[in-house]
Amino acid sequence: MTELRAQAVDPPTIRPTLVRAASRRLGAGSATVGLPLLGVVVALTVWWLVTSVFQLIHPASLPPPQDVFRSLTEYWPLLLRSTGATTLSTVVGFLLSTVAGVLIGLALAASRRVERMFSPLLVAINAVPKIALGPLLVVSLGWGQKPILTMVFLLCFFPIVLSTVTGLTTTPADLAELARSLNASWWQAFRKVRFPAALPQIFVGLKVAMPLAAIGAVIGEFQAGEAGLGYQILQFNGVGDYPTSWAAIVLIAAMSIGLYFALVLVERLALPWVRATTSSR
Incomplete structure (x- = not known):
């Protein structure tokens, strides 16, 4: 009886669905924070390359x-x-x-x-x-x-x-x-x-x-x-x-x-x- 009750509450087919839903939410949250941070890192890298490495812009301008x-x-x-x-x-x-x-x-x-x-x-x-x-x-x-x-x-x-x-x-x-x-x-x-x-x-x-x-x-x-x-x-x-x-x-x-x-x-x-x-x- 206990096994039947456990299977009724948490059937095996529900667990993969819950895992996929949790993974999607986690992925969406990571993208919301991670992608803007990645954009900032890319912008800072380009800024550093242009001004410090290749020196394409005068320091007075940038x-x-x-x-x-x-x-x-x-x-x-x-x-x-x-x-x-x-x-x-x-x-x-x-x-x-x-x-x-x-x-x-x-x-x-x-x-x-x-x-x-x-x-x-x-x-x-x-x-x-x-x-x-x-x-x-x-x-x-x-x-x-x-x-x-x-x-x-x-x-x-x-x-x-x-x-x-x-x-x-x-x-x-x-x-x-x-x-x-x-x-x-x-x-x-x-x-x-x-x-x-x-x-x-x-x-x-x-x-x-x-x-x-x-x-x-x-x-x-x-x-x-x-x-x-x-x-x-x-x-x-x-x-x-x-x-x-x-x-x-x-x-x-x-x-x-x-x-x-x-x-x-x-x-x-x-x-x-x-x-x-x-x-x-």
Whole structure:
């Protein structure tokens, strides 16, 4: 009886299936971590070969990675504080852009007349080179956080507006018909159908905007900063310390990667049904 119960609970045909499933999960997890690390190793190797072995690029343009790493360790406290300042500006500016971009997108999606009235203006604002506005922002807003946050906002709000409008105006026909058949009010249809259906598209705009927010923060620090990685790049370039400037650039890249994947994690936690209802390669 004990043997029959054991076979019923754990038949021999189940064990290979469980092993294969566990192996696939382990392989997927290893690939998620291992492949990005492999990419970093390849990039560092190419960087080292180009700058140290073959010396194809002048050190003033691109210092060897070992010099950049030496500067990173030497100025680590200063660069760490600067990374915190740039990260704060990036996140605050991104959140402000998200709130304003979604609200503007809601207004444009709610009325065809409003969309036709203001869409050309938004396109014109987005087309203006933002770096040209830097001196004007300093004159009007002064030094410090205000012009930096404004630069972040100007760079990354347009993709959020565009993705919000696209998501809200492309509700699947079957879902819209279901809401009408249930006699849902406008608010009920928006809250239960249109906005949830638009969230995947909105997150596309957010993921486009996040790296732009980091770019905007650095440009703002170039123009009006008193701290931050952009400010340190200007300072170290001014004294000819190019490895330390590149150390700051590396930290900007690392910060952008971290913020982007934090946003991807938020998307997966907020929209678990997207991965379950869409196919992947």
